[in-house]
Amino acid sequence: MADPAIEVRKLTKTYRTPFARKKVEALRSVSFTVERGHIFGFVGPNGAGKTTTIRTLMGLIKPSSGAASLLGHPIPSRAARARVGFLPETPYFYDYLTVPELLDLAGRLFGIPHAERVKRADRLIERVGLGRARSQSLKKFSKGMLQRAGLAQALMNDPELVVLDEPMSGLDPIGRKEVRDLILELRDQGKTVFFSTHILSDVEAITDRVAIIARGEIQSQGTPTELVAQTILGVEIAIRIAAEVPIDELTANAAKVRRNGEDLSLVLPAGTDVDAWLQRAHAAGAKVISVAPRHETLEDTFLRQVANADSSPAALEGRT
């Protein structure tokens, strides 16, 4: 059986403030595994430790303790990096280069022969939609264009594993969809994609597995379905009722009540006798438009776990 694409075991990173005894734990015993061929979403709020984890994996930061491997090679490994594509967070590139020059530099560092470099660069420039900007220096690029250039340089070596730090950052909705499509296309090609984000809709839409990190600790991990509690949080109901009919009795225990003329929508809490409520609504002359159970979403899970992390003893101690 092949090694996992990424294996992280009890990874810890502690920064010490110079001339002070204060220490900041950026990562606390972080462990997770990314299987080959998966799309893995690494989710967390700003400052959670996503970028620190990724930079540690890519050899930019040395861990204080713990271990990690990329494609079976313990980090930091040049052999592994040769088979990995990496997009840094808010990519900074040499702004005097054009995209073909940037990709040529990346290709040289990967040891790709000249003819192949040119061929791959041409294909990638078109793939990320920068064909019209190929003669412009990166200095003139918008944030979204830089992100596309970053994606292109990350794919120059036709990597087995692609690590993307906030790949949707700075992109408009069309750009975000294109990146999502690109990630799915990479998985279809048999590649593994590990990406960090705090845009939960992207995670729910495309990932096979997710890990939620907050305050330097993994809060939970699994498939998006596993992470979301399967219990019903409530029932969303939409009815149409004459504007002059009083609705106080109907909305007594409800949440998110909205009335717009004859249209009334609300959420009944879990455990409410919905049948009895609907009978009362019928009796009041209401016409039922829709009744739908409301499950927990990934966003609910994320917000709950981040809130738990923020109120943990370590967080309250100020993490010192």
Added chain:
Amino acid sequence: MIGRIWAIALNTFREAVRIRVLYGILVLVVGANLMTIVVGQMATNEEARVTQDIGLAGISLFGSLTAIFLGVFLLYTEVQRRTIHAIVSKPIERWEFVIGKYVGMALVLTVLVVLFAVAMLFMLALQDIPISSAIAKAVVMCWFEVMTVAAIAIFFSSFSTPFLSGIFALALWVIGRVTPDLEAATHSASSTIKWTSKVALQIIPDLHLFSVSGRTIDGVTVSVHGDFVSWGYVGLSALHGFGWIVGLLGLAALLFHRRDFV
């Protein structure tokens, strides 16, 4: 390995030639060489001496200052602007990156030294002054001095800010140029001065080796205008410089290897 180092070197060269200050320095040096005509005419029968002295001093002074300037900025800005993130995450060792930056700088500095030397030779030719092999030897030694100073700057830049690196590199360059004075100080009555000088002589590159005009070597006072050192001496001083370059770049690579790029 060579391909990766060369890729970084070429990119560094590309980056450095966009620095406008370099063109200012080039104009300054060419201007100083042009001035030798005026100054030479003021010093009757000393045109050759003036042209050669100003030309060589220009190479040494401005070459070294440019080396310090490039050395303290080019490595530091990679970290500060985070351009290094997309580079060292590729299959390149950090020491290869440091060497690549140095080679790129060395290319730029070599071009500058050649241009400075061409300006001086042009002025000599313009005044019908014969060009001796001493000039070639002196230029080669200036080039080695500049290369050594560049390594000093890169070394400090691997762990310090441009301001501090600049101060340290400048101090080492100045002290390295006055090693005969340090040697004299080792005979001082004060034990503090004596031991400080002894330690300094051990840890500071002897840049005075590259600037021999006026020194007495093997009982002969050498001058670029008369008897000058042999190619053997040039080779030995080059070896000395090369040793320091390797040592300083090795230390820089070691320090760079330990750094976190956050």
